[in-house]
Amino acid sequence: PTPANTLLLQSFEWHTPSPHPTTGQSHYVHLTNLLPSLVENLGITHLWLPPGCKANDPSGRGNGYDCYDLWDLGEFDQKWRRETKWGSKEELMVLLEKARELRVEVIWDAVLGHKTAGDEIDLGEDGSGVWAVEVEGSDRHHELCPPKKIHPWLKFNFPGRLNPSNSNPASTFQWNATHFSGVDWCDREKRNAIFKLISDPATHPRPNPSQLPFPIPGRWAEDVDQSNGNNNYLMFSSIDYTHPTVRSDTLSWSRWMITTTGISGFRLDAAQHISRSFLRDFIATSVSTHRDHHAGKDPFIVAEVWTPEVANQNTFLDGVTPSPDVLVRVFDTPLLNNFARISADVVSSSPNADLRTILLNPSDPAHASLVSLRPTQAVTFVANHDTQAGQSMETPISPDLKVLFYAFILLRKEGTPCVFWGDLYGTQGPHGVGPACQVPTGDGGRSTRSLLPTLCLARNLFAYGEQRDYFDESGCIAWTRAGTWDREGCCVVLSLGGRWTGKRMWVDRGRGERWVDLLSGRRVSVGGDGWRVFEVKGRGVGVWVREGAEGVGRF
Incomplete structure (x- = not known):
């Protein structure tokens, strides 16, 4: 039999409330109750969950992207509460069991590039601080000061998880400044900046006086996106994956997630900021573990790589794919940019509005879509939590054109489409809007309905x-x-x-x-x-x- 089409649902938007304002249920419970209808009426096959590890603010302003402890899924009393924004570990496991029952594969949003909200200030071995050099935000090679000692919050002791009441912790690793490459806060100076962590300057090579000064050796990974000089640092406390214990603990976490929760894959958050060599090992570990525990089946791995140029995504995919038999996917941001370009042309009544350039504009080949070049590796989308109004990657698309672009990603042969929760159910927050793809009903236009569920079901039944x-x-x-x-x-x-x-x-x-x-x-x-x-x-x-x-x- 011909297998059903794959359809991924992003199960949240930036302002998704949890607990639910009407029922008082956590988002995990809400999803558990909703999942049967999502499968029956939309044909959902894969569910992308929000970051469910313990965060600095479990009440939710960071939605889990302000990661504190990967090994706490809402089980331990840390950061002022036991559960995460999205619910408790017990509620998560019930959701995962319901997904298995319905044959829905669950994708975990893995925040691997940074941690935040350490438990103590790290003052180094001698108690005076940690060596660092401040760098320019737009050029990480430009150093703004001589080496100095800073006081960063980089001791992660996890007291709520690593204590006598938890006799068999999944990981006993405790973090300190030697496990990070950069940080955004110095407690001694009480200010934010980007500080590159370095070793003792006394150990650095001395430049020849006749030579130009060269950058102080630091811990930035080199196999990352090269915008801003070096884009290893994104936010909070950037993790150094050259450290063997850091590497080992994170790979162990991937195995633990697959074997203990039964998830079917990962969405790799902000992947362009993480060492590609480490991600290659992470993906290889995830694939081998998943194959061992799921009768040889591969996990669903998709990375977030924001770029308008498809060549950057090709470079990323080539760098993180561990072997030819492993399929790694990337969200097709160049295609999204093409949607936005066509939308802007239509709104401005530009003669350049041309649907024929939706995949590839012959006059601008650098901005070709990934799906046109690597169709099996492209996850296509029209919106997500980063592109909605008010967010960091806000991407305006005319409301009356969203239905065209959703039809394009849902009903074509190439690509794996992802539907956004905010387009399906509407968004909350200061820029909240109703569900997307609205058309008048047959009552003279007094009410509307969304065509998005119809397009999803059409994919499930007729797009073959x-x-x-x-x-x-x-x-x-x-x-x-x-x-x-x-x-x-x-x-x-x-x-x-x-x-x-x-x-x-x-x-x-x-x-x-x-x-x-x-x-x-x-x-x-x-x-x-x-x-x-x-x-x-x-x-x-x-x-x-x-x-x-x-x-x-x-x-």
């Missing part, structure tokens, strides 16, 4: 088989999916124009039959030769399937 593209007009593109012996296909039309338009396309299965648009309910007859003009209203989407296809009655 070989693909034929009709990318011959700037304002209207289309494609057909031929179906397989046991799965149905479809015809999809996207239009930027202001009026009804159509695309003449050929279908093999369904000749001489009636076809229906799942989004509007309109019906047409296809000629015996298989040709038909499939229409769509202006700035809209049409998803046409055989009227007699199994599952049409669900729309």
